[in-house]
Amino acid sequence: MRLTIWLAGLALLPGLAHAREVGEVDTVFKWLGPNHKIVVEAFDDPKVAGVTCYLSRAKTGGIKGGLGLAEDRAEASIACRQVGPIQFDAPLEDGEVVFKERTSLIFKTMQVVRFHDEARNALIYLVYSDRIIEGSPQNAVTAIPIVPWPTAR
Template sequence: MTRMILAALACLATPQLLPAKEVGRIGVDWVGNDIIVEAIHDPKVAGVTCHITYFERSLIDRLSQGNWFEDPSNASIACRQTGPIIVGDIDRGRSGEDVFRERRSIVLKTLRIRRIFDAENQTLIYVAHARELTEGSAKMAVSTVPLFGDATQPTE
């Protein structure tokens, strides 16, 4: 139990890696639930922008459902080249590295975007997923950005 409390405190103390900018908001029902659209620029890969969408519950929905502190884990992602791609010092390991992280509940759940470099196919893979302290989530979305030409090759 102490380990779980320490892990929860560590999650709270961890800053968001990269700020997202809200670029759109779609109202989906009369109680005020919305789909949020945000743009995120990869901090280590110039020329790549990811757009994520996720559901944000309204106060009325929170009151009627009784779950005050949590939003759903569902998210969608699309990443595209938005300028000349320059790959910086990225993690080339099989598990990649976080590009973005945002809390989706008070303590236990975060929405993350993780970048993985597929060297064989010269492609950047971006995976949006929820990470929960107590149980995993199978809700995820993936987007890829191919790297073409000598100027876009990652630096060693």
């Protein structure tokens, strides 16, 4: 029952960004199925215009990986950048999930959450992996100072 509710909630998460793959590199050759790799994906913050985040993470290959049955590693790296004038499209909540992706068949996800440090006028993005039972302490963080965007003359 709890699992069904969790899965339904995952499918209905509103306003999450969708990543576009920018590139990938193979890390381990596999005779059967796709190779293990590191993928680089980009996504725009759904509530903050002018911010793009780049995420690198491991993808497990082999037969299980090719069938979508493998569990990807918890390590990920993130770099977010101001790519235009920063505008808040809606009120921001600290710790709000802006990106979430399944990294195993059912139980594990990788997510990016956003914090607004008003005292320092910055946006902070944290990527981490979690499981229904036990998550991972491995994480990465990036920060963007909110500065005026130069206008064309």
